[in-house]
Amino acid sequence: MSILITLLAFALAIGVLVTVHEYGHYWVAKRCGVKVLTFSIGFGKPLLRWQRGETQWQLAAIPLGGYVRMLDEREAPVPVAELDRAFNRQTVGKRMAIVVAGPVANFLLAIFVYWAIFLNGVDVLMPKLGSIEPHSLAAKAGFSVGDTIVAIDQESINSWAEARLGLIERAAAKASVQVEVLRPNGAAVSRTLDFAEIDNEWIDGELAGRIGMSIAVYRNEIGPLLPDGAAAAAGLKQGDKIWKVEDKPTPDWPSFTAAVRARPNLPTRVSVLRAGQPLEFQVLPKSVQEGDQTIGRIGAAPVLDMDAMHALSKSMQYGVVSALGQALHQTWATSSLSLKMMWRMVLGNVSVKQLSGPVAIAGYAGKSAQYGLRAYLEFLCLISISLGVMNLLPVPVLDGGHLMYYFAEILRGRPLSERAMELGQRVGVGLLAALMVVAVFNDLTRLVGG
Structure with missing residues (x-):
């Protein structure tokens, strides 16, 4: 059932985000007088198509994207009577407006959804360290x-x-x-x-x-145990009150885990209280590599103190205007952080292992959908912003790459040569392919590792 939810949540998210992005291009193109031939959600062979006015609308087989195809002399001959409606015949300002409209539509979607969320009121967790x-x-x-x-x-x-x-x-x-x-x-x-x-x-x-x-x-007690973990093998049970490790008092969960982590593959005496009675167990923490450290683990999870966690929650209510202000701030902050993280990745300050591909995104979609409508909507906003930011990067093939060409056209006073743009397209395709390979590899690594 969870796999079905994941697939449906992912398909819905991609469908909404791609439709909004491409409709941004479509809407501005129509306002600029450009003829739109095809509006496609997905790539490849059309599975469903219908004609509406002069545009063919379609759903295609590969759902990881979409496109809007406009009348353009560079793609096919254009009748003389329709030359003024060809994309390539538009002023550079109109072409830039059409190209930037897709990412802008993604930002507007995020702002609108965040506005609805804040207008409905949100519960936030206070930054009090537990x-x-x-x-x-x-x-x-x-x-x-x-x-x-x-x-x-x-x-x-x-x-x-x-x-x-x-x-x-x-x-x-x-x-x-x-x-x-x-x-x-x-x-x-x-x-x-x-x-x-x-x-x-x-x-x-x-x-x-x-x-x-x-x-x-956390409550100072043993939570759920892994069936094949060291804690279960030693006889510890869920609900045991943590007391001491090697005669050293462990008054809270962090001190208990620190004591266990410090003893990989070392026989360890763990004292607990069970039904008020003191008991001692000999536990052999499993040796696990964490970064450049070797730590011990016994396969025991903590137990949240739900009363204390509820006390951290604070309800925030916003009016129509203040909710819009919060939505704008949230969208800007997320966009800014995304750009900074990308740049830090280029500089080598952030690992490329943070890149996520469709498998990871699908997983996040499924998890957020199971957490509830608000969590799923917040996920939708995050991906919509990421899509908008990514498409504005100055990489040929992306919208930002086309904007880069148009800025060059403004500076030169004439368009770049077909040869230069073709070379740029090849570089862009190669770069995106490399990024996709890394992202999918990261997805598979997480999948196998998890």
């Missing part, structure tokens, strides 16, 4: 349980989502960042995180956890 992993980057910087993040490099932080994005952006820049926090006693203090030597593969959505900070508040 756990700090011992010996982690966050612990070394002085962060403590109960700290509430209020600013990052003097930029106000109002939610955990904003804090995570702010940290990712600074980590990608390999920068030293000042984080202002409020202690539980109300004191305001500053913490410094130095990302200069951080592993490039850490810079993703899980960065906060990788550096040892989380808003999650």
Whole structure:
């Protein structure tokens, strides 16, 4: 059933985003007086087609994209009576407007959907740290349980989502960042995180956890166990209250996991309370490679303290105008972060392993759909923004590549030669093919590794 949901969620997302993108091109082309011959959702052999006015609309076999084909002398002879409606005969300004309309439509879709979400009211998680992993980057910087993040490099932080994005952006820049926090006693203090030597593969959505900070508040007990894990083999059970590891008290889940991680392949005494009675077990943590470290794992998951987590949630209500302001801000912030991450990837500050292909995107679509309508709509916004940003990159074949040609035409006073544009197209196709190979390889690696 989950596979079916994933496929349907992915197909719906791609269908909506491609339709919106291509309709942007179509709508502006019609307003500029250009004749649109074909509006296709998908590539390859048409599965369904119908004629509406002078345009043939169709659904094609390969659903990973679409196109709008316009009257153009470079593609086929154009009757003299329709020369003024050919795309190539339009002014450079009109051609630029038609090309940029696709990405703009994707940004407008994201703004509209975000506006609807904010107008309906949203629940956000406050950036109050519920756990700090011992010996982690966050612990070394002085962060403590109960700290509430209020600013990052003097930029106000109002939610955990904003804090995570702010940290990712600074980590990608390999920068030293000042984080202002409020202690539980109300004191305001500053913490410094130095990302200069951080592993490039850490810079993703899980960065906060990788550096040892989380808003999650865990109960000090054993959660679900892997059937073939070391904890289950030793006799530990779900619900056991964590007490000590090797006679060292472990008063919370982070201290327990830190003690276990430090003992790969070493016999370890774990003391728990079961129904109020103290019990001791001999556990052999499995040796696991994590980056350049060898750590121990016993196959036990934590248990969230749901009362504490609910206390972190805050409801935010917006009016029509303020919701639009939030939507614009969210779209701009996401677009800006996407561009910065792409540039950092070019510089080598972010691993190319962060690239995702259709398999990963389909997985995200399925998961978000199962989490509910709002999660799926937020996923739709994120992919729509990513599609808009990617298409504006100055790469031949993409919309941004065509804009680059038109800017060159303005500077030169005449269009680029057919030879130059053909060469650019080949380079663009090669670059996109290489990126797709890397993205699909990453997808398969995650699939096999997961």
